[in-house]
Structures are given as structure tokens and as C-alpha cells.
Amino acid sequence: MERIDxxxxxxxxxxxxxxxxxxxxxxxHSAEILVRADARGIASHGVARLWRYENGLRLxxxxxxxxxxxxxxxxxxxxxxxxxxxxxxLSRKTMERVIGKAETSGVGFASIRNSNHFxxxxxxxxxxxxxxxxxxAMTNTAALGVPTFGTAAMFGTNPIAVALPGNDxxxxxxxxxxxxxxxxxxxxxxxxxxxLPSGWAVDPAGKVTGDAARLLDDMLFQRGGGLLxxxxxxxxxxxxxxxxxxxxxxxxxxxxxxGTFGKSVMDSxxxxxxxCHFFGAIRLDLFRDPKELKSDVDTLLSELNGSPVAExxxxxxxxxxxxxxxxxxxxxxxxxxxxxxxxxxxxxxxxLGIAFPGSLSG
Amino acid sequence: MERIDxxxxxxxxxxxxxxxxxxxxxxxHSAEILVRADARGIASHGVARLWRYENGLRLxxxxxxxxxxxxxxxxxxxxxxxxxxxxxxLSRKTMERVIGKAETSGVGFASIRNSNHFxxxxxxxxxxxxxxxxxxAMTNTAALGVPTFGTAAMFGTNPIAVALPGNDxxxxxxxxxxxxxxxxxxxxxxxxxxxLPSGWAVDPAGKVTGDAARLLDDMLFQRGGGLLxxxxxxxxxxxxxxxxxxxxxxxxxxxxxxGTFGKSVMDSxxxxxxxCHFFGAIRLDLFRDPKELKSDVDTLLSELNGSPVAExxxxxxxxxxxxxxxxxxxxxxxxxxxxxxxxxxxxxxxxLGIAFPGSLSG
Numbered sequence: 001m002e003r004i005d006x007x008x009x010x011x012x013x014x015x016x017x018x019x020x021x022x023x024x025x026x027x028x029h030s031a032e033i034l035v036r037a038d039a040r041g042i043a044s045h046g047v048a049r050l051w052r053y054e055n056g057l058r059l060x061x062x063x064x065x066x067x068x069x070x071x072x073x074x075x076x077x078x079x080x081x082x083x084x085x086x087x088x089x090l091s092r093k094t095m096e097r098v099i100g101k102a103e104t105s106g107v108g109f110a111s112i113r114n115s116n117h118f119x120x121x122x123x124x125x126x127x128x129x130x131x132x133x134x135x136x137a138m139t140n141t142a143a144l145g146v147p148t149f150g151t152a153a154m155f156g157t158n159p160i161a162v163a164l165p166g167n168d169x170x171x172x173x174x175x176x177x178x179x180x181x182x183x184x185x186x187x188x189x190x191x192x193x194x195x196l197p198s199g200w201a202v203d204p205a206g207k208v209t210g211d212a213a214r215l216l217d218d219m220l221f222q223r224g225g226g227l228l229x230x231x232x233x234x235x236x237x238x239x240x241x242x243x244x245x246x247x248x249x250x251x252x253x254x255x256x257x258x259g260t261f262g263k264s265v266m267d268s269x270x271x272x273x274x275x276c277h278f279f280g281a282i283r284l285d286l287f288r289d290p291k292e293l294k295s296d297v298d299t300l301l302s303e304l305n306g307s308p309v310a311e312x313x314x315x316x317x318x319x320x321x322x323x324x325x326x327x328x329x330x331x332x333x334x335x336x337x338x339x340x341x342x343x344x345x346x347x348x349x350x351x352l353g354i355a356f357p358g359s360l361s362g
Numbered sequence: 363m364e365r366i367d368x369x370x371x372x373x374x375x376x377x378x379x380x381x382x383x384x385x386x387x388x389x390x391h392s393a394e395i396l397v398r399a400d401a402r403g404i405a406s407h408g409v410a411r412l413w414r415y416e417n418g419l420r421l422x423x424x425x426x427x428x429x430x431x432x433x434x435x436x437x438x439x440x441x442x443x444x445x446x447x448x449x450x451x452l453s454r455k456t457m458e459r460v461i462g463k464a465e466t467s468g469v470g471f472a473s474i475r476n477s478n479h480f481x482x483x484x485x486x487x488x489x490x491x492x493x494x495x496x497x498x499a500m501t502n503t504a505a506l507g508v509p510t511f512g513t514a515a516m517f518g519t520n521p522i523a524v525a526l527p528g529n530d531x532x533x534x535x536x537x538x539x540x541x542x543x544x545x546x547x548x549x550x551x552x553x554x555x556x557x558l559p560s561g562w563a564v565d566p567a568g569k570v571t572g573d574a575a576r577l578l579d580d581m582l583f584q585r586g587g588g589l590l591x592x593x594x595x596x597x598x599x600x601x602x603x604x605x606x607x608x609x610x611x612x613x614x615x616x617x618x619x620x621g622t623f624g625k626s627v628m629d630s631x632x633x634x635x636x637x638c639h640f641f642g643a644i645r646l647d648l649f650r651d652p653k654e655l656k657s658d659v660d661t662l663l664s665e666l667n668g669s670p671v672a673e674x675x676x677x678x679x680x681x682x683x684x685x686x687x688x689x690x691x692x693x694x695x696x697x698x699x700x701x702x703x704x705x706x707x708x709x710x711x712x713x714l715g716i717a718f719p720g721s722l723s724g
Binding site for chain 1: 433434436438439441467468469471473496509510511512513514516524526534536538542543559561562564567568569586592593594598599600602603604605606607609610612613614617618619620623624625644646648649650654655658659662665666669670671672673675676677678679680681
């Protein structure tokens with residue numbers, strides 16, 4: 001593990017994106033959102049993905065400078081066809097418009113089709129929370145998840161993020177995939193040769209499987225099987241609830257915007273998955289004086305922190321707390337990156353003539 | 363199991379509520395919402411609860427004819443203090459106002475404090491769906507749920523309901539508690555002497571427990587322990603996600619309205635739990651032509667129904683489908699009621715001089 005200065009890492013990524021052909025604003029936004037993930041300890045969604053963008057932009061599967069088409073707009077809503085634009089920058093700009101609508105009209109919503117991966121959903125919901133609003137962000141993703149009592153992938157990991165602010169920068173920030181786990185977790189278990197916990201995935205017959213290697217292979221060649229929804233197999237532990245949440249995300253992102261949903265969302269050689277997003281912002285002062293409201297958020301979160309802890313654990317946390325503490329640490333000590341990620345970034349930089357920043361510790 | 367004509371059962375319950383002192387409209391609404399639950403096969407939330415209302419109204423813990431106070435109102439939002447009004451009728455009237463706001467302004471939201479149990483959350487979200495809107499309903503409930511790595515009850519079963527319409531009366535209708543299961547399920551396992559599945563509940567030390575009798579006792583006397591969030595114990599299967607969803611419901615219902623949240627929500631001898639609700643309605647035509655949008659909802663739901671089925675199961679269903687099929691059957695064959703529920707209702711009726719309708723089958 002090395003730690004890299006956050007600003008220096010953002011500058012490096014920005015220069016890489018510019019060298020790959022992105023306009024300056026898109027490069028800045030994409031770099032900021034990727035680095036934010038690492039700063040928060042969500043390495044799966046961070047700069048380790050830079051090679052995918054390098055690859056996509058080089059092959060023309062992704063490209064910069066694409067303008068979305070407005071399909072429908074009202075003072076409180078917006079529907080866009082992204083036309084295959086870069087997901088992170090488009091999503092940031094759209095959330096800004098949604099927040100602007102909420103500032104004027106109390107609420108704002110947007111649904112977007114034909115976009116690309118947008119990084120961490122919580123980035124966008126927290127933008128609204130910082131403006132004294134309830135923030136919402138969702139995206140559908142390539143189909144990997146199997147419905148309750150099914151055997152075939154019919155939905156993605158379909159994350160839902162909702163954020164509400166407390167005082168002093170504290171934000172209740174729920175950002176969760178609606179499957180038990182994401183593919184990245186399966187890959188880790190495969191690399192380490194560990195059996196998967198029961199409740200993560202099923203084989204092509206719909207039976208719970210612990211075989212990570214076979215699962216990844218079956219998913220890759222679309223032989224059936226895939227990830228289980230939050231709540232696991234069957235209905236006993238509530239798998240039908242996670243399944244319902246995953247379908248809800250498809251409805252809010254793809255059905256509201258007229259985009260691609262369910263089993264049809266997949267990467268091809270010619271394009272990335274053309275995913276769909278949903279964003280929302282609802283002003284707190286529709287309900288109460290924001291200051292009083294945020295004090296009650298603080299009280300609720302403090303009560304959770306102060307509640308008694310199970311044996312073998314340290315503290316009861318609230319959604320987003322671990323990530324906000326990691327981000328504060330990253331600001332002081334630098335952003336943590338695994339050694340193999342650093343060497344990959346160095347090699348991307350070398351190919352483009354861009355120097356990778358030195359390590360703060362390592 | 364007996365089957366009772368739906369209209370006759372509603373009339374019986376209405377007369378009981380009127381005899382117990384509810385105004386006619388509150389009696390009608392309460393009867394309709396309770397019977398709807400039974401018609402849909404959700405017996406836990408149906409007329410089996412009538413005795414609780416009888417008890418509450420007789421003891422003065424609940425009473426009819428209470429008017430809510432408007433705390434804040436805009437063309438798109440409403441905040442109410444229910445002043446302890448009957449939850450079902452108040453919620454139905456509030457959802458009508460929310461739908462009216464959405465008809466005029468595109469969206470409507472309401473947050474309500476100091477209310478009473480409102481029955482099935484899906485009743486309200488589906489009201490909006492039938493008006494070509496996305497419908498949302500949530501409520502907090504008495505604290506029974508234990509946070510990830512905690513040992514004490516810090517939130518209720520806190521259900522979330524979201525509904526979107528397809529064509530021909532079909533409604534995607536997700537209505538889920540955010541705990542793995544509700545207390546009712548634990549009571550069933552206790553009666554039948556079965557051990558609880560791992561992932562449902564923890565003991566006062568925060569360890570997963572299978573002992574239903576002891577759990578119910580520990581919860582009753584607030585010794586610690588309680589229900590696990592959706593996703594179960596720890597983080598391995600995503601229990602922290604269910605925990606986050608439960609807290610989100612507290613924020614949307616109680617913190618937005620200035621009501622009681624978290625561990626402080628509980629029944630006392632003098633009052634019921636004074637729960638808080640949230641309702642939302644968002645017009646479909648903000649996003650697309652509703653007819654086209656609903657056709658895509660149909661396509662998505664049909665693809666799920668048509669997807670391959672795991673061994674030992676019959677069909678892949680979507681959220682709300684089982685309940686909608688049960689309701690169609692109840693319309694023809696009558697509403698199914700367990701024999702012990704029928705005898706309890708007969709005895710309530712006898713005490714008030716109200717005849718219970720005859721059985722259609724038995």
C-alpha cells in the first residue's frame with residue numbers, strides 16, 4: 001500500500017484523460033470522481049479502473065465531447081439521451097442541473113439513458129446533501145444478478161445511493177449495490193482460492209454455489225447463474241426484497257428514460273454497457289427548518305454510534321461514516337493505493353509521457 | 363381456512379369501528395385497508411388485528427375524529443402532526459392530498475409525525491400508481507431491529523413501499539420491511555417450536571440466535587437483542603445495507619417531520635407507538651408518455667416472468683405479483699381467513715351486537 005497526495009493524483013489522472021482525448025472539464029470531473037473513491041477506501045471504484053477508460057477511449061468504445069439530447073424537460077424534471085457520453089462528467093453536470101431545479105422549484109429529478117459507468121453513486125447523492133437537500137442516485141449495470149427462484153442474469157448490481165446532511169459536513173450516505181456483493185468481491189475470493197459464503201451466488205441450475213472460478217466462467221460465457229440479490233437465495237432471508245430493489249433501479253433509470261433494462265444491459269465489443277441513471281434532489285426546507293432538521297440527523301447518528309456493541313467489534317457505525325473517516329485521513333496522509341495499482345498507473349503514465357506523483361509513504 | 367365475501371367483511375369491520383366510536387369515513391377507510399391485506403394474502407396485517415383496535419379504542423389509547431395540524435405546506439409538500447389520529451384513515455387522506463399536489467405540480471411529498479400504525483404500506487404507494495404516478499410510502503415502527511455489530515434495538519421493521527404501474531391494472535409493487543423478518547414471523551416459529559434460521563435475530567450479546575422463545579422474551583423486557591436488518595448479521599451478506607435502509611426510513615418519516623425516531627419509538631400503556639410516515643407521488647409524464655412507459659414496465663415484468671426457473675420452483679415472480687393474483691382470487695372466492703381469526707371476529711361482533719357474515723366455503 002502506498003499513499004499519494006490527493007491533488008497530485010487528481011492532476012495525474014486529469015492529464016491522462018486529456019492525453020486520451022477528453023475535453024478539460026470531462027477530464028477534471030472523471031479524475032475527481034475516481035480519486036474520491038480511493039480517498040474513501042472504495043478501491044474497487046477508483047483509479048484502478050483507469051486502464052478501462054484508457055482502453056475504451058483508445059478503441060473508440062468511449063469518447064469525449066459528446067453532448068446529450070434533452071428528451072423532455074420541466075422545471076422539476078429532465079430526461080436525457082446521453083448518446084454514449086462519458087458517464088462521470090455527464091452525471092456530475094446533470095446532478096448540478098437537478099440541484100439547480102430544486103433550488104428554484106423545491107425538487108429536481110433526472111433520468112438518463114445510453115450513458116456509461118458513473119463511478120460511485122454516493123458522489124452524486126452527496127452533492128445534493130451538501131446543498132441542504134436529500135440526494136438520490138441510482139444506475140443500472142450489466143446484467144449479473146439472478147432473480148429469486150431464477151437461474152439467469154436479469155439485472156445488474158444496480159446501486160442505490162441516498163444522502164441526507166447532518167451538521168459539520170457529516171452526511172448520512174447510504175450507497176449500496178442491491179445484489180449481496182459485486183463481481184469484484186467474487187474475483188477477490190477466486191484469486192485467494194476461498195469458497196464463496198452461502199448467499200452470494202447461484203450456479204446455472206439456480207443452486208447456491210461456493211465455486212468462484214466456475215461462477216466467473218459461467219457469467220463470462222452467459223451459461224446461467226450469477227449473483228444473488230441482497231438477502232440471498234430464496235425468500236427465507238429476504239432475497240425477494242433485494243431482487244425487488246434491483247428491479248426498482250431498472251425502472252427508475254431505464255424505464256423512465258426509455259433506455260435498456262434487465263438482461264439486455266451488457267457490454268459488447270463495439271460499446272460499453274450503455275447504462276441508465278436516475279438522480280434526485282429534494283430541498284430539506286420543504287419539511288422543516290434545515291438547521292433543526294440537521295440537528296435531529298446528528299442526534300440519530302450519535303445515538304447509533306453510542307449504542308452498545310457486540311462482542312468482538314469496536315463500534316456501531318452509520319452509513320457513510322467509515323468512508324468519511326477514511327477521506328479525512330486521506331486528506332492528511334494521502335490517498336491509499338495498492339502497489340499493483342500504482343505500477344499500472346505508472347505504466348499508463350509512461351506510455352503518455354505523464355509522470356506519476358511520488359509516494360507520501362509506502 | 364374460511365372464505366368470506368369481501369364486501370360483507372368490509373361492512374362488518376366498518377360497523378365494528380363505528381360501534382367503537384370512529385366517524386364513518388375513518389371506519390370505512392380502516393375496514394377497507396385491513397380487508398385489502400387479507401384479500402392479498404398478507405394475513406399478518408389484516409383483520410386479525412381488529413382486536414388491537416378494539417382494545418386501543420376502548421382504553422382510549424386510540425381515538426377517532428382527531429384532526430391533524432399542518433406544520434408546513436407548499437404546492438409540492440406537506441408536513442403534518444397527526445396528534446395521535448388513526449393511522450390508516452389519516453394516511454389514506456394524506457396520500458389523496460399528495461396525489462392532488464402531484465396532479466397540479468408534478469410531484470407531492472408528505473411527512474407525518476405522531477400517527478398510529480397504518481396497515482400495509484403498499485396500499486398507499488399503489489394509490490399513486492393507479493393515478494399514473496410513482497408511489498412511495500414508508501413508516502417507522504416500534505424499535506425491534508439491531509444495527510450491524512450492535513446489540514440493542516435501535517430501529518423498527520421500517521417498511522419501504524414503491525409502486526409503478528404497468529397496463530391492465532398490473533402494478534410493480536415492492537412493499538418490504540427493512541429487517542430480515544418481522545416479529546410476527548418469530549412468533550410463528552415460537553408457536554411451532556422451530557429454531558430460527560441464522561440471519562434473523564441476535565441475542566443480548568449480539569450473537570446470532572435460533573431461540574425464538576428467549577428472543578421474544580428479551581425483546582419484550584428490553585434486555586437487548588432483536589431482529590437483524592435485511593442481509594443478516596455482520597457485513598458478509600450485506601446486513602449493513604438493510605441497516606442503512608432502516609435508518610433511511612427513520613430519517614424520511616421522523617426526522618423530516620420532527621417526530622420520534624430510533625430507539626425512542628415504543629408502545630407505552632398510555633399510547634401506541636406514535637409512529638411517523640412518509641408519502642410520495644411523482645407523475646410519470648414528467649419523464650415519458652405514460653402509455654409508452656407503462657408498456658416498458660410490462661415488457662420488463664414479462665421478461666422476468668419468462669426467465670428460466672431454478673429446480674424445485676414454478677415461476678419467477680415480480681414484486682407484488684403474488685399479492686395481485688391472490689386479490690383476484692379473493693374477489694371470486696372470498697377473502698381467506700384462518701379459523702381462529704374468524705372466531706375472534708365473531709366474538710368481537712357478538713359483544714357489539716354485529717353479526718359476522720357467513721362463510722362462502724369452509
